[in-house]
Amino acid sequence: MHWYQWIALITAAICLAGFSYHFARLIRLGKPKDYAHPSGKPASGIAYSFTAGMNPVNKESAFLHLPTYAAGIIFHLASFAALVLFFVLLAGLTPGPGTSMVLAVVAFAGAMAGIAMLIKRMTDKKLKILSSPEDYLSNALVTLFQLMTGLVLLSESVYPAYLLVSAALFLYMPFGKLKHAIYFFAARYHLGLFYGRRNVWPPKA
Amino acid sequence: MMEKPTKEQIQAGLAVLKDLQDSKLLTHLNSCVHCGLCAESCLYYLTTGDENLIPAQKVDMVSSIYRRYCTLTGKVAPGLVNARKLDEATITEMVDKLYGACTMCGRCVKHCSIGVDIEYVIRAGREMLARMGYVPESLQATVDAALETGNNMAIADEDFLDTIEWMEEEMQDELEDPEAQIPINKKGVNVLYTLNPREPMFFPLSISAMAKIFHMAKESWTLSTNMYDVTNYAYFSGDPEHGKTIARRMLDEVHKVGANKLVLAECGHGARASRWEAPNYLQEKFPETVTSVEQIAQYLKDGRIKTDPALTAERVTLHDPCNLVRGGGVMKEQRYIMKHVASDFVEMTPHGMDNFCCGGGGGQLAMSEYNERRIKIAEIKAEQIRKTGAGIVVTPCHNCVDQLSQINHTYRLNVQIKTIAEVVADALLPEVGENPQPQP
Numbered sequence: 001m002h003w004y005q006w007i008a009l010i011t012a013a014i015c016l017a018g019f020s021y022h023f024a025r026l027i028r029l030g031k032p033k034d035y036a037h038p039s040g041k042p043a044s045g046i047a048y049s050f051t052a053g054m055n056p057v058n059k060e061s062a063f064l065h066l067p068t069y070a071a072g073i074i075f076h077l078a079s080f081a082a083l084v085l086f087f088v089l090l091a092g093l094t095p096g097p098g099t100s101m102v103l104a105v106v107a108f109a110g111a112m113a114g115i116a117m118l119i120k121r122m123t124d125k126k127l128k129i130l131s132s133p134e135d136y137l138s139n140a141l142v143t144l145f146q147l148m149t150g151l152v153l154l155s156e157s158v159y160p161a162y163l164l165v166s167a168a169l170f171l172y173m174p175f176g177k178l179k180h181a182i183y184f185f186a187a188r189y190h191l192g193l194f195y196g197r198r199n200v201w202p203p204k205a
Numbered sequence: 206m207m208e209k210p211t212k213e214q215i216q217a218g219l220a221v222l223k224d225l226q227d228s229k230l231l232t233h234l235n236s237c238v239h240c241g242l243c244a245e246s247c248l249y250y251l252t253t254g255d256e257n258l259i260p261a262q263k264v265d266m267v268s269s270i271y272r273r274y275c276t277l278t279g280k281v282a283p284g285l286v287n288a289r290k291l292d293e294a295t296i297t298e299m300v301d302k303l304y305g306a307c308t309m310c311g312r313c314v315k316h317c318s319i320g321v322d323i324e325y326v327i328r329a330g331r332e333m334l335a336r337m338g339y340v341p342e343s344l345q346a347t348v349d350a351a352l353e354t355g356n357n358m359a360i361a362d363e364d365f366l367d368t369i370e371w372m373e374e375e376m377q378d379e380l381e382d383p384e385a386q387i388p389i390n391k392k393g394v395n396v397l398y399t400l401n402p403r404e405p406m407f408f409p410l411s412i413s414a415m416a417k418i419f420h421m422a423k424e425s426w427t428l429s430t431n432m433y434d435v436t437n438y439a440y441f442s443g444d445p446e447h448g449k450t451i452a453r454r455m456l457d458e459v460h461k462v463g464a465n466k467l468v469l470a471e472c473g474h475g476a477r478a479s480r481w482e483a484p485n486y487l488q489e490k491f492p493e494t495v496t497s498v499e500q501i502a503q504y505l506k507d508g509r510i511k512t513d514p515a516l517t518a519e520r521v522t523l524h525d526p527c528n529l530v531r532g533g534g535v536m537k538e539q540r541y542i543m544k545h546v547a548s549d550f551v552e553m554t555p556h557g558m559d560n561f562c563c564g565g566g567g568g569q570l571a572m573s574e575y576n577e578r579r580i581k582i583a584e585i586k587a588e589q590i591r592k593t594g595a596g597i598v599v600t601p602c603h604n605c606v607d608q609l610s611q612i613n614h615t616y617r618l619n620v621q622i623k624t625i626a627e628v629v630a631d632a633l634l635p636e637v638g639e640n641p642q643p644q645p
Contacts (some may be wrong), residue, residue, distance in 0.1 A: 004590070009406060011305075022235075022373075023396070026232065027229065027232070029225075029226060029227065029228035029231065030228060031228070031486075032227060032228060032229045033485075034484075034485060035484035035487070035488055035489060035490055036480065036481045036482075036484040036485060036491070037484075037490070037491070037493075037494075038533055040400070040534055050318065053320075055366075059241075059315075059316050059317075059318065060245055060246050060316040061243060061246070061316050061317060061318040062241035062242075062244050062318070064242075065245075065501075066240065066244050069242075069318075072240070072318070075465070084327050108474075111386075124241070125256055126244055126256040126259060127239070127241045128243045128261070129256045129257060130239050130241050130256075130259070130261055130262060130265065130566075131239055131288055132239075132285065132287030133284065133285050133286075134278075134285050134286045134287075141231050148373050165529065175276075175277060175278045176278055176285075176286060177239070177286075178234065179235060179239055180236055180238050180319065183232055183235040183236040183318070183320055184236060186236070186467075187232050187236040187319050187320040187321055187322075188231040188320045189232075190228075190229045190232050190233070190320075190322065191320040191322055195213070196536075198481065198533055198534040199534030200530075200531060200532075200533075200534040200558070203538050203558060204536060
């Protein structure tokens with residue numbers, strides 16, 4: 001293995017360890033004890049939280065902001081695909097030319113969505129006030145990772161640079177806002193549990 | 206700028222975040238991605254256009270402190286992640302945003318792109334401020350009144366009993382039944398009923414309305430002079446110890462009276478505080494606890510009371526209290542009741558889970574320093590009401606009644622504001638008969 005492959009592998013391990021720490025901490029703390037008699041079904045609330053509760057029709061954050069919502073979905077789907085692809089490429093496997101082209105398009109679409117959201121963050125007054133430097137950094141890191149993923153699928157020559165960008169991302173992920181990759185699922189769980197116990201979710205006809 | 210906090214105060218505030226043992230709070234402190242898409246779900250932002258008042262900003266007030274003291278990145282590079290020190294400037298901003306610019310309506314929670322329980326984080330922020338002694342004086346005075354006198358309006362027992370006696374006479378005259386009673390401190394009853402102290406103080410007719418319903422339903426019930434206050438403003442001030450004291454009084458009284466069931470008066474936060482939060486303050490199970498809305502709906506379903514919707518000729522609309530609907534899951538029951546008491550009922554847009562707060566929640570009505578803001582944010586509710594064309598606005602919450610009455614005046618809506626018990630009492634038919642028939 002080349003040195004840049006080692007770096008990528010080590011940082012991926014650090015990232016995994018960091019995420020494991022966050023996950024283990026949540027598991028250790030467990031489900032909050034609630035002494036009030038439930039009036040609904042917690043399991044149904046949790047199921048709703050991960051399904052229809054995320055339907056854009058039911059969320060103002062989605063249906064009032066469709067372009068941003070669409071960009072966010074593309075960005076996150078492409079990020080997930082790029083993360084899976086990272087391990088495929090690190091293992092020395094190479095997708096076929098057709099698959100590579102499709103994946104490159106997905107990665108570039110993700111990068112474009114990331115750039116669009118970065119521009120919005122830099123220009124929208126609400127977001128400018130709300131944002132910290134790491135909001136820009138996180139977005140830029142993930143966008144660059146997607147861009148490099150697209151490029152590496154088209155040209156092997158960028159492989160070392162691709163792995164170094166990946167390493168920077170992995171090193172940062174467990175320490176900043178990107179850890180929402182874990183906490184997002186915990187948040188949906190807790191919200192579903194809360195609304196489910198109180199018979200708020202699933203909504204009644 | 207307020208008085209500079211001492212080291213002890215700062216430590217007391219930070220204790221809420223340090224050594225966190227609550228996976229829910231830990232989750233929500235780490236989940237906001239600063240997308241800002243919650244802005245349009247918040248009536249403060251919608252009515253003022255102030256970018257500093259969007260829900261994510263309020264979450265960040267608390268999570269930025271968490272980052273500063275409880276995360277590696279926040280300790281090493283606070284500037285990078287906007288990790289804030291808990292000092293007087295931060296506290297001043299926290300008080301303004303968390304007490305003065307949030308009704309804790311929870312509307313943003315449902316619409317958050319991630320699912321951050323924003324209201325829960327704000328409660329944690331208020332708890333920090335309460336532990337440091339920065340609860341706004343007016344709100345703290347309301348809590349103190351409850352702690353010292355047993356009710357948040359400091360009504361003397363003698364005045365309370367006079368009002369109850371007066372209402373009992375009114376009811377007897379109306380029903381032409383000298384046996385009709387408002388029982389006080391009766392033991393071994395089925396129901397211990399509570400009140401919002403605004404009722405004996407300002408709206409006594411809502412007491413006689415509910416008494417009339419209990420009477421017609423042939424319910425075995427009582428009020429208690431020891432503890433009738435359904436509210437628990439410590440839920441809003443954020444002090445769990447005060448919340449616990451008030452909750453303890455309520456639970457003890459249910460046991461003392463020997464009631465099977467606790468029925469909570471029409472009060473959104475009171476219902477939430479007693480039904481959902483009190484067992485957790487005390488870490489004890491409560492006996493069966495229901496809101497009066499659920500109780501009345503059950504009487505109608507069981508045929509224990511009968512109503513005639515034709516008796517309410519005017520168009521009626523319904524305002525959903527946030528704590529009852531989003532915070533308590535009571536949504537169908539009030540609509541079932543409306544079907545039985547109003548011939549011309551129209552919903553607001555939006556309503557139910559998506560309903561906008563009246564603007565008086567979160568303790569806003571108790572905090573006179575934010576009056577101007579409170580009336581300003583009610584623009585949305587005023588417009589919602591106006592669009593229905595209704596002459597009567599019904600709401601199962603005395604806090605909402607107060608706020609709606611003020612916006613009725615300010616925004617010249619020319620509507621009547623009533624509680625559920627009042628409209629039901631108006632539509633009650635005198636006799637149910639020996640074998641009550643369930644209502645469809």
